[in-house]
Each structure stands twice: as C-alpha cells, then as structure tokens.
Amino acid sequence: MTAGGGAPTPYIPNTDADRALMLARLGIDSIETLFDDLPAALRDPAIALPPALAEAELMRLLARRGAQNAAGERPSFLGAGAYRRSIPAITAHLVSRSEFATSYTPYQPEISQGTLQAAFEYQSVVCELTGMEVSNTGMYDVASATAEACLLAARVTGRRALALLEPLHPGTADVVRTYAFGAGLRVDTLSAPQAMTAEHACLVAQQPDFLGAIRDLESVAGAAHDAGALCIAVADPFALGLLRAPGDAGADLVTGEGRDLAGPPGFGGPSLGIFAARERFLRQLPGRIVGRTRELAREGHEPRTGYVLTLQAREQFIRRERATSNFSTGQALLALAFTISVQALGPQGLRRAAELCYQRAHDAAARIGALPGFAIVERGPWFQEFLVRGPLPPAELARRLAAREITAGLDVSARPEPEARDALLFCVTEATAPEHVDALVAAMGTIGARS
Amino acid sequence: MEFPPQLRYTTSDEWLHVQGREGVVGITDHAQDQLGDIVFVELPEIGRQVKRGEAFGVIESVKAVCDLHTPVDGEVIARNDALTDAPELVNRSPYADGWMIRLRLSDPAQATELRDAAAYQAALPAAPAH
C-alpha cells in the first residue's frame, strides 16, 4: 500500500519522507525496532483478512450487502420494543455536526460546553417526561439501564431478590438475569404485583406492558411499596407524551428506550437507555451526571453559567471496585438526538404525535377486528400494540403474510399469558404508512376468505 | 499547616480530641488539603457502635473519595449535620467547625496509642511548593 513512498492509507498522513525524519530523530532506522519489546517468537503472525478496498469499492460491496436485506422496504408490523417514529429532519442534521459527533466524554468543560449543555437539556427533558427529579446522561439501552436500576435497588434495600412483573419484554428480563448472575441476586417472575414478598428489592413493571396494555402504575407502585421494595417503571418515553408520568404514579426509578426518537431502528442498536430516579438515590446513580455551575470568580468579570460532569465520586475512575457501576462510554450522541427530537416536537407536538399514534393503531385494530375470522384480544386500554388472533395458527398466518411481502407482528403464542395464546402482537405507530395498513387489511381479508 | 498539640492522630489522617469519656473526631488539615474541595460527607447514625480502624463514614472531594476511620472504639452520640449543607467547612476549619462525630469512648486508654502531633507531622511526606 505504500506505493511510491506516499502515505500508507488516506487516513495516515506520514509519508516515507516523514517517517525517515522521525526515525532519524529517534536514532533508529526502522519502525520495527519500536516493537522490540514484543515477544519475538510470536511477532507478525500470518493474518488472513480480505483484501483492502478503495472507498468506491467498499460502497459497492455494502450496497450489494444491503440489497440482501429485504426488511427495510416492506410493510412491517413489528414493535415489541422497537417502534418506528417520525423523526424531525433537524435531528439527523444537527447531530451530524462534527463538533458534536467527533468529540468524546467532556472531561475538559471549557471546550465541551456544547456536549455538556446538551446533556443538561437531556436530563431536563427526561425528568419532565418521567416525572422524576434526577437523570443521568443515558445508558446503553433500556434493558441494561433496567438491570442497573435493579442493582441500585438491591444496594439500597440490602435485599437479594428481584421481582419482574409479566408481561415484560423478554430481552429486558434476559439482561436483568445476566447482571443478576454477576451480582448473585435471585430473579423471580411474577404474574401479579400482589406476589411481592419482603425478600424483593424491587418490582420491575413495563409501561405499556410487553403485550401493549397500559398499566395502572399507581397500584403496581403501591404493591411494591407495601412490600418495602422500590418500583422500577420501564416506560416508553414517546407514550409518556400521552400517559401519566411514572413519577406521578409513585415509581421510584424509571428506565426507558430512547433510540426510537433518536433515529431509525438500526436493527436494534446503538440504543439509548433512559435512567431517572428520585432525588434520594442521587449518590447511588450509575453513569455520568451533568450539573450546572458558574465560572470561578475572576476580577472584573461577571461569572457566566457553565456545565460540568459532577458527582463523579460514584464512578469507576474514582471509586474503582466500589463504584456504583463500571459504566464509562455511553450513548451521548443518541441522547443529543433524542433531546432535539423531543424539543422539536415541543409540548403540543409530542402530545399530538402520541395521540396520532394511538388513533392510527386503534383504527388499524378496528379494521382487522372487523374481518371475518380475525379478532383483537380484549385487554383494556392500550397504546400502539394489539394482539390479533386469526383464522390460522399464528406462525402460518405470518408465513402467508410474508409470502405477500408483509412482515406480521411478533408471534407471542408461546408466552405464558392466556391472552397471548394463538396471538400475534401487531404494532402500528404514527409513522406506519397508511397504505401499509391498507395492504395488511387487504391481505388479511384475502387470507380470511380462503380459510 | 497546623496540627494542634491537644489532639491525637491516626495514620489515616483522622484526629481525636478526648474530652473526659467522650471524644470528637475529624480529619487533619493535611487530609483536607490532599483531598481538595470537599463536596460531600456521609456520617453514621447516632447510636452506632464503631470499632477502632473501622469505617464510620465517607468523604468525597471533586476528584477523590475516602473512607473515614474511627480512631478508637465507641458509640456515636452526635454528628455534625452542618456538613450536609456546607461540606466546605471541612476545608475551612478542619479542627473546629469541620468536626464529624462525637463518640462515647469505650476505653479512653486507647487514645494514648495514637500519635501525638509531633509524630504525626514527622511522618507526613514533604509538601510540594504551592
């Protein structure tokens, strides 16, 4: 690659001439000398990688790979933790500014006020939506944030068991179990909050629940508190444009997934774990926290407002093995995107978008429920997801729809809840194209008529 | 830097002021200087029994965190709640307003095993110019 003594790659400026100058200064004649400490017997192994590709070739390769994905194009009614949203155009525009995108954790506040002030906006937005008093700057995703919330609950209560209230997203439950394995905590799955005992540090409840229904969080929180445990609400932040803030309903900690409002689903990641809490847990929070402060006094100079990373004695780089978490690099750019999307929508826009989502989903459900052979499972109030039973077994129905290039809702028929029996979990949001819903209803009508 | 002669000192930079069967505990001027701006002090519940060398609390500065160790055995009979709102008192006045807890001593004789001011000062590393 070093043809003609030029730079070895477009990203490395040093030419042979540069290298010669630098080596001369070091008094050596080969870069290899710099690696002399490495064990000679193991050095420079044969490594088989595909050949290097120039930019245009790389784009062709990935365009070919992209063409092997059919998922993006088709009508899809999958939700189950990832929801397509109408993202304002300014979001992608602003987060692509390289001053935001190519900086890192704001260790030097004097030249990181952009990241820091935006993080403070994020914390403010999260507190407003969730009804909580404090928020960190975001975690990996909803599931790991929920697992961290469980660890916090175990720390502050001194209890060694966690309670998960079904229906909970299986991915969230899985991650809680992964973290609990390390912490040596027991994980119990409850079908009703009344099954809480004095052994449980917390009760984890999803809002809306995994099968789409809107919970009465107040009664859930009450049951947790009666058992002396914390209530952790796992809430969809978009749905909170319409639904009661979990903090209002008595939750002690709130987690959620912010990815959907930050950008396209991206096959599930990177994501954004929302983590908010009551003030009394402030010093137990995992992750980074940004605080507002002022410049130090200088003569003849009115101190201005600025932002810094704060309460860092909780964190791994100071407290090491006694830190509240090992959290380091997070999801700052997604948090920025989330903040801009929510602020662009504003108070009315967010409410209106959430209602539009609600109405489109309910309209689609009503049309499907009216088809011969199809029924919507009755579960009380719901937001954007509904259970459909059709004239065919769920897997077969999904296959028939796939044959028409429509991706059905998730097959939940193997779940323990009676309402999930024989059902597919369909999702329609404000961003689902109306013609996709038309296509679905038409396809289902045909399938229903034939069976 | 000052190290009042009437106090006794631990190797972990706490001081003890024995007053009859009671003793007051805080951290030294050297300790507060090393920690820098103190931002939070966590103190024990009143009534707690503490054993010599055991951590009775935690002190945080902007960039560091340390356990606070009790110099002697005893029962916590008072704590300085003013530090909740004004942890900077520890920086400003480590031996007076920045006190942390008052103990009922289980065995006042234990205090004699602690260092006196001269011995404590002699064991400190040479201070940088600042």
Next chain:
Amino acid sequence: MSHDGDVGARLAFDRGAPGRRAVDVARWEGTPAALPPPGLLRDAVRLPELSQGELVRYYTELSGRNFGVDSGTYPLGSCTMKYNPKVDDLVASLPAFAEAHPLAPAATMQGTLRTLAELAAMLGELTGLPAVGLAPAAGAQGELAGMLMVRRALERRGDLAGRRRVLVPDSAHGTNPATAAMAGFEVTEVPSGPDGSIDQQALARTLDGDVAALMVTVPNTLGLWERGIEAVAARVHEAGALLYGDGANLNAILGRVRFGDLGFDVVHLNLHKTFSTPHGGGGPGAGPVCATPALAPFLPAPVVTEDADGSLRLVRPEHSIGQLQQFHGSIGVLLRAHAYIRSLGIEGLRAVSANAVLNANYLRALLEGSYALPYQRRALHEVVFSGSPQRREHGVRTYDIAKRLIDYGFHPPTVYFPLIVEEALMIEPTETESRESIEAFAAALRAIAEEAERDPDLLHAAPRHAPIGRLDEAGAARRPVLRWQPPAQPAEPRDER
C-alpha cells in the same frame, strides 16, 4: 465561537415563546377512538417551544462551544481519538441497514448478518481468539461479558465457590476493578514494578487457588508492553485461573501480536477506539469479546451462525451468560468497524499500529527534558509524562498545564491517569496526526513548560481563549443543579380571610 453573552444561562427551555413549534404533526382525520381513562393520562408536559430556525441556531451555537477530532489535535490518552473515515458513517446510515427492525426475520436480513459474521471472523483473526461475541455496547460492557464468561466457566466446572478473587494491576483503567466487582468477585490490586510492568514477585505471592482471573491491559495504560506476559499467562493457567485481556489499546499492536498467541483466554476490544466510530461526545461504542474456543459456549447472546445451506441467523450459545442488551448490540458501530477493516486490509492495519507507535515515540522524544518521564522505556501507542517537577518547583499542576493547552488550540491529553503516575499527562497522538501537528503540539507543551517557570499565574488563570473559563466544580457537586426548572413564580398572594 462567540465569547460574549451567558449562553449557558439560557436553555432551550428558556427560549422561544408559547405557541411556536419546530415541526408539524399530522392530524388524525378519521373517527377518533376514545382515549384511556383520565387517571392513566398525564398533565401537560413542560417542553421548550421554539421555531425550527431558533432550535437549529441554538444547537448550532452549542456545537460551536465544543471541540472534536475534526476540530484539531485531540491526544486524549487511552481514548484513541483518531480521525474517523466518513465513508464508515455513510455505510452505517444506508437505509437497507439503518431502517431494519431488530426482530425482522433472519431471511430478510442476510446482508446485515453476513456483514456481522464477517466482522466477527476478522476480529477473531486479528486477536487469535476465534470465538467472538459482538453484543457488548462498549468497552466496560465487554469487560462485564468477559468476566461473566469467566464466572460461568468456573461454575460449569464446579470451581466457582473456591475462586472469589480477581487480580487487577494498579495501573488498570477504573472499569477493570469495577467490572470485577459487578461480576461478583473481590478485587486484589497487584502493584506495578519499577519498569511499569506487573511486579512478578508480588503477583506470585498473591496468585493462589482462590483466584478466578487476572485482568491485564496490553499494552498497558502506561503505553508500555507488559513484559513477560506469556510467562504470566502460563502461571495464571497453572494456578487454575483465567487470563482476561483489556484490549482497549489494540491500536498499538494491530497485526503485530495476538492476544490468543500470548495466552489470553478472553479479551474485549473497543471498536469505537481502534476501529473508527466517532466518539459522539461520549458514545455510542461497541465492545466485542473475543475468546478461546473453550469459552465459546459462554459467549453473550446473540451470535451469528451459518446453517448448512449458507443462510445466517442469530442464536444463543449453549451456556450463554445471557443477553447484554434488549436486542443484538450496537449494530451501527459494528458496521463502521467492518467497513474500516475492509477498507484497510491487513497491510493498512499494520500501517496503523506502525504509525501510531512512531508518532507516540516521536512526541516522546520531542518532549523529553521538558517533562519528567517516569518510565525510561520505549513507548507504544501513548506516552505518559509527569508534571511533578512543575508542581514541586513552580506550583503548577498538570491541571493547569492541561488548561493552558486549550489556549494553544489543542485538546488536552488525559490527566491524572494512570493513578500510579503523579501529576500524569497521558498523551496518545494516534496514527492520523501528521508529523507537523505532532511538532506543533510538542512545541506548545514545551512553551508551556517555560511559562510554568516564568509566569506560573498565566497557567493558573488558563484558559483565556475558550468559550468559558474555569468552572466551579466543587460548587456543582456541593449543591447539585441537575435539571431545568421553571423560573420561580412570584409568591402567591396571601389569603386575607
């Protein structure tokens, strides 16, 4: 950059006016369904109301108060702040990848799955550890995955109860001990010797039958090769423990030596560092784990597998530690890493480590004499200086030196880490800095060393040419203000009854 005005005092929440909006939302035209009962609904939510132009200006102004790799030299040690190719961002944003739902049937996702499988294979090849799990979201989560794999492996062989301790060198990044604790182990710190490598005798004394693993960073956080690591590996294995590798510093040894060949059982890599994802102001990243075949059954879920007919799908390894995220990992970051490796090939990657190490040593040579060098050894990807002479002789702290660098137009290096170096200045130039920019950076640091002698107060007062001066960090922590709150309402008129 505008330096006047108190930009920080006015959040988006404080700007705009009621009734403005930045984006329209379609209206529902059909017959509305009844909303849920009011008890389940919220009151109004307090959010800013700005026109689109105002909101764009506000965030554009904030971006101007930031410094990124695209702005200038950013030699933040241990963070590998290299220039990130834009084509990698473009690849990740292609709709065919970006628009996919995480639960889309595997048959409709073969392009993405093929790309992920190829990335896993390439990382396995580069580390010599072929069992690769792509799920972890960042380095720290990769560490957790690796240490939980250790835990699971010990549990499976009935050896967990007796092995409670994990050994961590005192030079380690804070995530290492924090991770070991999260994985349920007690941490024993192992001191470094005078040459910056692990003190072999101290290690021998503490390496007993109750040790689960030793966590080692290679090259270590001093930017030095861990001497005798192969022998350490053998000793760890003899004691029945596992060897964990922190591969965050892979940039230094890309293509030159492999963790698997050195005797490591499992390592994590920081793809956002070595393999080009813009750091985003603090993420997102990705921290895959690479392990020996013996540990493959414990990998985090999911992993990509290929069926006999050549089609790919996601599966859960037999004794997996479980999932780390609700879905499959930081796919967008994984796609960037794949694009980066495919565009460079092995020769390009070797050029990366060659030039990263050359740049660090060149910088070391240019600064020797101006700052103390605690370890008189050749550097690898980064070099750690100490500002303790400046502190002792002139009352200038590394903190002040860092702030003064801002005035010279550079992002300061990492400071006060690793903890075993007093007044540490940890500098990682990376391979994407030119010789001239390294010379300019060194000239600035040399000038600052002179200023420290001549005019220490100049450094104490720095920075002067930044969007904002030094901030009251103690005040921020003593009386935390952590969110916007509406301006205090005038006191309610008193009820005069």
